[in-house]
Amino acid sequence: xxxxxxxxxxxxRFSHLLRGVWLLWLxxxxxxxxxxxxxxxxxxxxxxxxxxxxxxxxxxxGCQYRHLQDRVTITADIPPRLDGTWVSTRCEVRPGPEFxxxxxxxxxxxxxxxxxxxxxDSGCEEPAYSLLIRGKLRMRQASWITRGGTEAxxxxxxxxxxxxxxxxxxxxxxxxxxxxxxLTLGHVVxxxxxxxxxxxxxxxxxxxxxxSMVEMGLMRVETHHHSHRGKVQELLLGDIHTDWTQxxxxxxxxxxxxxxxxxxxxxxxxxxxxxxxxxxQRPPVLPRGPAAPxxxxxxxxxxxxxxxxxxxxxxxxxxxxxPEQHAWEGVYRHYSDxxxxxxxxxxxxxxxxAQGNPSAxxxxxxEFVFKVTQVRVTAAExxxxxxxxxxxxxxxxxxxxxxxxxxxxxxxxxxxxxxxxKLPHKEYELFKTEVDHRKHRLLFIGERPTDGSSPDxxxxxxxxxxxxxxxxxxxxxRPSQRYSSAFSSSKQVQLAAAASGTERLAQxxxxxxxxxxxSSFWAY
Numbered sequence: 001x002x003x004x005x006x007x008x009x010x011x012x013r014f015s016h017l018l019r020g021v022w023l024l025w026l027x028x029x030x031x032x033x034x035x036x037x038x039x040x041x042x043x044x045x046x047x048x049x050x051x052x053x054x055x056x057x058x059x060x061x062g063c064q065y066r067h068l069q070d071r072v073t074i075t076a077d078i079p080p081r082l083d084g085t086w087v088s089t090r091c092e093v094r095p096g097p098e099f100x101x102x103x104x105x106x107x108x109x110x111x112x113x114x115x116x117x118x119x120x121d122s123g124c125e126e127p128a129y130s131l132l133i134r135g136k137l138r139m140r141q142a143s144w145i146t147r148g149g150t151e152a153x154x155x156x157x158x159x160x161x162x163x164x165x166x167x168x169x170x171x172x173x174x175x176x177x178x179x180x181x182x183l184t185l186g187h188v189v190x191x192x193x194x195x196x197x198x199x200x201x202x203x204x205x206x207x208x209x210x211x212s213m214v215e216m217g218l219m220r221v222e223t224h225h226h227s228h229r230g231k232v233q234e235l236l237l238g239d240i241h242t243d244w245t246q247x248x249x250x251x252x253x254x255x256x257x258x259x260x261x262x263x264x265x266x267x268x269x270x271x272x273x274x275x276x277x278x279x280x281q282r283p284p285v286l287p288r289g290p291a292a293p294x295x296x297x298x299x300x301x302x303x304x305x306x307x308x309x310x311x312x313x314x315x316x317x318x319x320x321x322x323p324e325q326h327a328w329e330g331v332y333r334h335y336s337d338x339x340x341x342x343x344x345x346x347x348x349x350x351x352x353x354a355q356g357n358p359s360a361x362x363x364x365x366x367e368f369v370f371k372v373t374q375v376r377v378t379a380a381e382x383x384x385x386x387x388x389x390x391x392x393x394x395x396x397x398x399x400x401x402x403x404x405x406x407x408x409x410x411x412x413x414x415x416x417x418x419x420x421x422k423l424p425h426k427e428y429e430l431f432k433t434e435v436d437h438r439k440h441r442l443l444f445i446g447e448r449p450t451d452g453s454s455p456d457x458x459x460x461x462x463x464x465x466x467x468x469x470x471x472x473x474x475x476x477x478r479p480s481q482r483y484s485s486a487f488s489s490s491k492q493v494q495l496a497a498a499a500s501g502t503e504r505l506a507q508x509x510x511x512x513x514x515x516x517x518x519s520s521f522w523a524y
């Protein structure tokens with residue numbers, strides 16, 4: 001749930017919120033010119049710099065740190081330093097669904113070798129086949145679309161496949177052409193490497209698998225500095241399109257779940273070691289976890305990191321569920337930067353939900369239906385408030401009444417035309433809960449459609465997940481309490497000092513307009 005990732009639980013037209021956010025940002029650029037406010041310089045947190053680029057992560061509330069042993073500073077170099085091996089930390093779920101683990105090795109020469117192990121189950125216990133991918137990477141410029149990311153180009157030299165079982169061979173036979181380079185499925189021997197692609201052959205076999213490495217088109221490396229536990233390095237690669245027909249030529253604008261550096265990862269990490277020691281002939285078989293029916297949703301769940309979504313959205317999520325009343329509330333705090341230190345607006349949605357059947361597609365997941373009945377918005381900066389104030393009466397809250405730090409209820413106007421919000425709205429969701437190796441309870445909520453639409457029909461229900469949220473507190477706090485204190489700090493947001501020159505403004509306008517042009521060109 002993400003209100004079209006501008007506020008999770010969306011409505012049928014909530015999907016257009018992404019477009020509204022783009023319009024909002026364009027107007028912000030105009031207001032920057034008129035008011036002299038620097039869009040990127042809302043001083044709500046420290047912002048340090050190193051030789052390239054670094055960020056000090058300062059969360060708005062302390063709940064995110066309740067399960068962490070110390071405060072964490074995050075730095076990100078542009079361009080990223082990739083040398084080494086990066087591995088999955090859990091069984092990953094991609095749209096489809098597909099279940100896999102990854103191990104990517106980058107050399108100083110920029111040649112890379114990637115191992116992708118695919119499974120038949122959501123626990124990555126039954127390997128189906130593995131892909132061995134070799135190629136070369138060329139770093140380009142800082143991303144015009146996703147601030148903090150770096151664009152890159154990749155060139156494949158070889159792709160090999162190892163099938164691990166006869167059952168997997170039969171399943172692949174229905175997807176692949178009869179002959180794929182050296183691979184003739186009728187004569188496949190499990191455990192033997194077959195060439196699926198080389199520079200002299202076409203990509204028919206890869207396309208039939210839905211395979212591409214477009215994820216290499218956008219990347220970001222973050223180093224998490226823990227005062228008592230050393231550092232952890234994470235590699236974020238471009239997101240995978242939720243529409244199978246679009247995934248091979250989609251240009252990423254968000255990220256997948258990060259891979260961790262095999263030398264600098266969270267300890268202990270049982271999955272990391274298994275994936276690191278794997279090969280195309282010996283895929284990692286992850287340990288079977290305890291039977292995990294959906295645990296209680298009661299309590300408050302929060303983002304573990306600043307999250308990035310397609311179409312240049314940076315946000316944190318904060319959910320509370322009350323199973324007794326079947327009520328929920330989600331708070332989405334949006335920012336203009338990948339460190340989530342410069343707030344733009346906050347969206348708060350609420351309503352009711354009903355639990356359905358266990359998922360037939362993703363083992364261990366449960367289907368839900370959510371209803372959004374109320375949405376409230378708080379502008380965290382003057383350009384946002386000014387934009388909302390130009391809407392027509394009756395179309396977006398109280399006309400002319402938008403102020404920085406003051407929450408407005410959109411329910412009386414049935415939403416907000418400018419933001420594409422229409423109330424009430426129903427969504428079909430997919431939830432999964434886990435307990436990680438550190439005994440933290442995690443909540444996985446369905447991934448949003450990449451095109452910004454809403455899962456407002458059963459057939460549009462997600463088959464993969466967003467970044468997991470962690471349980472922050474038990475069921476003492478209910479949605480009916482409306483988080484009256486959660487927004488008090490919004491009124492304390494201070495605007496940046498006036499701009500001292502035109503160079504910064506020119507860069508901002510080029511950034512925003514360039515992002516719009518690029519996203520429009522590459523959208524579908």
